[in-house]
Amino acid sequence: MADQIFFGAAPYVLLTIAVVGLFWRFSTNRYSWSTQSSQFLENRTLFFGSFPWHYGIITILVGHFIAFLIPSLVFAWNGAPARLYLLELVGLALGFLALFGLLALIYRRITNARVKTMTSSWDVLILIILIIQVVTGLGNAIFYRWGSNWYAAAAVPWMWSILKFNPNVDFVRNLPLNTKIHIFNAMIFIGFIPFSRLVHFVVINPYKYLVRPYQVVRWYHRNPKTENIVQYK
Numbered sequence: 001m002a003d004q005i006f007f008g009a010a011p012y013v014l015l016t017i018a019v020v021g022l023f024w025r026f027s028t029n030r031y032s033w034s035t036q037s038s039q040f041l042e043n044r045t046l047f048f049g050s051f052p053w054h055y056g057i058i059t060i061l062v063g064h065f066i067a068f069l070i071p072s073l074v075f076a077w078n079g080a081p082a083r084l085y086l087l088e089l090v091g092l093a094l095g096f097l098a099l100f101g102l103l104a105l106i107y108r109r110i111t112n113a114r115v116k117t118m119t120s121s122w123d124v125l126i127l128i129i130l131i132i133q134v135v136t137g138l139g140n141a142i143f144y145r146w147g148s149n150w151y152a153a154a155a156v157p158w159m160w161s162i163l164k165f166n167p168n169v170d171f172v173r174n175l176p177l178n179t180k181i182h183i184f185n186a187m188i189f190i191g192f193i194p195f196s197r198l199v200h201f202v203v204i205n206p207y208k209y210l211v212r213p214y215q216v217v218r219w220y221h222r223n224p225k226t227e228n229i230v231q232y233k
């Protein structure tokens with residue numbers, strides 16, 4: 001019964017929230033489709049956190065997505081043990097890279113007074129969701145081998161069953177609790193996209209962002225909290 005609720009019904013609720021929320025945000029506040037930059041408040045730790053976080057997590061998500069689109073590719077690749085180990089090792093390394101970056105970003109938000117002032121409850125919530133996602137993802141990879149294989153064999157057919165409006169929770173029923181938390185938390189993540197700074201995820205080309213030349217970033221709207229902040233030199 002719980003599986004039916006969490007993996008049969010909840011995905012539709014959260015997907016609806018995401019789609020309706022995106023329309024709502026676009027129609028009411030379309031100029032806020034960015035992650036309000038805090039770069040001029042503090043740059044050094046941002047650099048050490050943001051780069052590993054984005055490169056790690058985006059590459060992992062691209063991996064999740066390719067396996068979602070072409071699961072047979074994963075089976076073919078993993079057919080030779082050496083290739084399976086390579087894939088799992090690269091995934092693990094990227095997972096730790098993302099974790100390192102995320103911890104640096106959290107540290108920065110906790111320790112830098114000016115960034116802390118600008119941190120909303122939404123930001124805190126998003127950081128909690130992200131840390132759960134990365135830690136449980138690493139848990140999948142470390143404790144339940146070989147994740148890439150059973151991702152393609154169980155999780156991918158479940159996701160397709162959701163998208164085809166014919167949810168089949170049997171695919172995920174027997175997965176370990178850690179993995180169930182990973183999957184459910186991913187849905188929460190998707191549901192939160194329109195309401196938080198995560199919305200920048202939908203509109204930018206992250207790789208372009210990471211290699212673009214420096215530019216001056218200004219906040220578009222006035223925020224009473226920032227009126228007294230002196231520009232960082």
Ligand code: HEM
Nearest residue numbers: 091092095133134137138140141147148151155183186189
């Ligand atoms: C917001 C979306 C998601 C994020 C940010 C995310 C993040 C991660 C991270 C950081 C890892 C560890 C990297 C690795 O070692 O491969 C991982 C692994 C994994 N994730 Fe996710 N994930 C997301 C969505 C999902 C979904 C929706 C599923 C399943 C339906 C899933 C299933 C898995 C599995 C099975 C692994 C282990 C892969 C392996 O051992 O090779 N993830 N994820």
